[in-house]
Amino acid sequence: MKLCPKIILEGTRLTHKTDIAFALNEHPRIVGPRKYRYHSPLISAEWCGFTNYPWGRGLINFEPQEEELAIETYRTWLRLFQQIRYYSWIIDRFNISTQTYQQIHYGTSYHFNWLEQALKELGFRLIFCTRSAESFAQARAERVKVSGKPSQYDDLQVFVHEQEVMERFIQASALDTLRVDISDDDVPNAVEAIADWMEKTGGLYATEI
Numbered sequence: 001m002k003l004c005p006k007i008i009l010e011g012t013r014l015t016h017k018t019d020i021a022f023a024l025n026e027h028p029r030i031v032g033p034r035k036y037r038y039h040s041p042l043i044s045a046e047w048c049g050f051t052n053y054p055w056g057r058g059l060i061n062f063e064p065q066e067e068e069l070a071i072e073t074y075r076t077w078l079r080l081f082q083q084i085r086y087y088s089w090i091i092d093r094f095n096i097s098t099q100t101y102q103q104i105h106y107g108t109s110y111h112f113n114w115l116e117q118a119l120k121e122l123g124f125r126l127i128f129c130t131r132s133a134e135s136f137a138q139a140r141a142e143r144v145k146v147s148g149k150p151s152q153y154d155d156l157q158v159f160v161h162e163q164e165v166m167e168r169f170i171q172a173s174a175l176d177t178l179r180v181d182i183s184d185d186d187v188p189n190a191v192e193a194i195a196d197w198m199e200k201t202g203g204l205y206a207t208e209i
Contacts, residue, residue, distance in 0.1 A: 004206040011129030014139040123207040126175040
């Protein structure tokens with residue numbers, strides 16, 4: 001059967017979501033064996049495409065006056081997923097991140113039931129990447145070595161709080177969910193755990209409506 005996994009990775013910063021996303025996108029148990037490298041879809045709601053400057057606004061951190069643009073962007077992504085349903089999609093942060101950011105910064109509660117129900121029908125699965133509060137410091141020490149904006153990691157309590165808020169939206173999600181503790185920074189082990197779960201729960205193949 002054709003491999004068509006659809007995975008959404010959620011979690012605060014410093015939880016290796018992007019590392020895991022890249023690894024999954026080349027893992028033979030997820031996308032099949034490859035004799036050469038090619039670009040299967042790996043997308044992110046964290047892309048700051050609403051503004052014309054670095055670290056600007058996008059689908060997660062939009063301002064209230066950009067709400068219509070953000071919701072329409074989600075509808076556009078959903079329509080694309082529906083049109084190209086027989087392919088793999090790996091998403092590094094999506095609607096849970098939006099809900100979390102908007103709740104924390106603007107006190108606004110967005111309800112994405114319509115989006116999640118449609119994603120569930122398409123076979124999307126949710127991976128919640130977490131880490132213990134005390135492990136954020138070591139993760140920061142490694143990240144600032146390569147970050148283009150290390151100041152964003154000055155206050156680790158921001159991430160601890162964000163993870164707590166995100167947990168509430170994860171619990172309310174309609175999507176089948178796997179929690180992955182990345183406190184040990186063992187990305188290969190996390191990837192294998194995800195592959196095991198996807199295989200066990202039938203998440204590797206396209207669902208038919």
